[in-house]
Amino acid sequence: MLLGMRALWALLVVSLLGATGCTTPEPRGTSAESAHYEIRTDQGSARFSRSVAQAAEQAHAALKRLYGDEPVSSFPVVVYTDQRAFEEQLAPALRAKGFVGECEDHYALVLWRDDDKGKDTLAHELVHHFNAELLPDIPYWLDEGLAKALAPKRTAGDWLEAVATLREDELRARLRTLDSLPEGEDYSVRCLVAAAVVRFALETGDLADVRALEKWKLRPDDFLKWLRGRRGNLSKRFQPVWAAGS
Numbered sequence: 001m002l003l004g005m006r007a008l009w010a011l012l013v014v015s016l017l018g019a020t021g022c023t024t025p026e027p028r029g030t031s032a033e034s035a036h037y038e039i040r041t042d043q044g045s046a047r048f049s050r051s052v053a054q055a056a057e058q059a060h061a062a063l064k065r066l067y068g069d070e071p072v073s074s075f076p077v078v079v080y081t082d083q084r085a086f087e088e089q090l091a092p093a094l095r096a097k098g099f100v101g102e103c104e105d106h107y108a109l110v111l112w113r114d115d116d117k118g119k120d121t122l123a124h125e126l127v128h129h130f131n132a133e134l135l136p137d138i139p140y141w142l143d144e145g146l147a148k149a150l151a152p153k154r155t156a157g158d159w160l161e162a163v164a165t166l167r168e169d170e171l172r173a174r175l176r177t178l179d180s181l182p183e184g185e186d187y188s189v190r191c192l193v194a195a196a197v198v199r200f201a202l203e204t205g206d207l208a209d210v211r212a213l214e215k216w217k218l219r220p221d222d223f224l225k226w227l228r229g230r231r232g233n234l235s236k237r238f239q240p241v242w243a244a245g246s
């Protein structure tokens, strides 16, 4: 009887996931399993999937130190090196945005353009995974801000410097609308402002670990002062994933 109920429940869950497009994609290449991840790729090389699993574990170890905790269950990561096949897995609304995509907390979808970009994207998605498991109630801006601040794209230049060049009235206006993300205009600029706010909180907030951000409150005047006067030294404790993990 119990088994019957469980089977029925499993069927229901599977059909719900299917209905929302959350069935884990099957890229038909090699797979690899590590302590915390199930990696599926579109590449025939077993070495490739093993190297992705290794990168995931490296990012995971760095994130575990930053969060002071870790998700318990094994997490599927689907990696495409073929952009067209990757985009077919995205919801139509996301395709044009070049999103890398996560399906709520079910799996991460990563486009692996090359080793550096692939690892950065993977780390970004794993921040979302940590947030979904350890900080499930945080607002969107904090979720995305954390992913950008802890796993910045190394090829994208100094994003914090770019935020610092925004005019003060513009910055204040962006800060006021952070809570409405992902709705509204200037999605990508506001996500960068969110990341700058997270960086500010990590640098100055006297936080025990990343989870303490949940109760942290932004004071816009202090943030703006910090953004203008900062010396560019990141604190040792909250370095980005790849700096902390190597």
Ligand SMILES: [Zn+2]
Pocket (backbone or CB within 6 Å): 124, 128, 144, 147
């Ligand atoms: Zn993201």
